[in-house]
Amino acid sequence: MFKVAGLCALLVSALSANAEPTVVTDDVERFYRIYDAADGHPAADLLQREYLDQGSDGLKHFAKIRNITGERIAKAIAERPEIYDQARQCAVALPQVKARVGAALSRFSELYSDASFPAVTVSVGRGRPVAVAGPNDGINIGLEALCATAFINPDIEDRFVRVMVHEFVHVQQVPELTDKPAPTVLELSLVEGSAEFVTELLTGDVAYAYMADLVAGREAEIEQAFVPDMDATELSKWLYNSTPSKPGDLGYWVGYRIAKTYYSKAADKRQALKAIISMRDAKEFLAMSGWGPERLSAQNKLESP
Incomplete structure (x- = not known):
């Protein structure tokens, strides 16, 4: 020992x-x-x-x-x-x-x-x-x-x-997004999902690796269910709800997908990385990302800046 x-x-x-x-x-x-x-x-x-x-x-x-x-x-x-x-x-x-x-x-x-x-x-x-x-x-x-x-x-x-x-x-990440007193599902999903995306960019995979198996075959269903809940401030359906016997936190995964969509379509990868990290307005970032349920192809590969 x-x-x-x-x-x-x-x-x-x-x-x-x-x-x-x-x-x-x-x-x-x-x-x-x-x-x-x-x-x-x-x-x-x-x-x-x-x-x-x-x-x-x-x-x-x-x-x-x-x-x-x-x-x-x-x-x-x-x-x-x-x-x-x-x-x-x-x-x-x-x-x-x-x-x-x-x-x-x-x-x-x-x-x-x-x-x-x-x-x-x-x-x-x-x-x-x-x-x-x-x-x-x-x-x-x-x-x-x-x-x-x-x-x-x-x-x-x-x-x-x-x-x-x-x-x-x-x-x-900036306090304008991370320190809100009553953050929405979208805001915290982007806080966590962006951290997951950058972790993948730097290390080759996300931190919460169980997500891949948890969402397999349900990607469109999960993302479609996320849309009507984005503005909610009740977080428990999407965030901070994992247990060893019942992994969850699917907001991390959706936020990751949004960040990855934004990065994948950007011509300037360094600028895209900066925009992801310094994000202040979640709704504005979502609109710029072009994300929608199942729009991000599983075939997209990360390009280094």
Whole structure:
């Protein structure tokens, strides 16, 4: 079994070259010191006092926005102890993750000159979410959550690489679209789908690889059902509704298709990439994309800028 110190060293190494940001892993080390000292059953008050309250700024932000408390972590450990043991095993993939994430973000810098790579905080939480990011908040990765989400992509290496790249794309997106108090299905589908499209452009595939099988043979049906729901602010039918037993989040896929349609028809690929990342008006972008149910041929191939 990998020791936590070894895990953290690999994480730092995996994301330390080229244009990549600082990676904060102190929270992972501290969590597993507490976890091991308690024989895998740390009490809620101990987790709150010694782990969360003493955490990095990134962990404190993550806990605040995702309601991560000592009580909720202790409950998750009791219900799913295996994911906290498995989390340390993910370290075996990180040497390969190092090379691939570095290459993807270096390519991102070449294609999009305004790209920025803020700090990444890797921590242990309550089993979810996998990751969050925003233009002003940096990136948070839930180590135990990402390790446990085999349904996203059964290949651990691919999963780590592409989810991380997906989150780096979110960092570049503009708050006019990402920070709306009551976003529509279309707006958030384009936020997520654009991140999926750029991830594919940079790494060869999307982060949420299960989508391909989920939509196969139902493409037109799904896209046609999306159209009347685009302006809704009730998101649960299309977004943030996946579970390991019932994958969903089809808004990601539709948003990806819209972004890909826009890019595929653009003569200037670099300008198209910039327009996708800096999108402010979802309806305007949709109109310019030329997207419609099943208009994007499966035969279209990505062209590099």
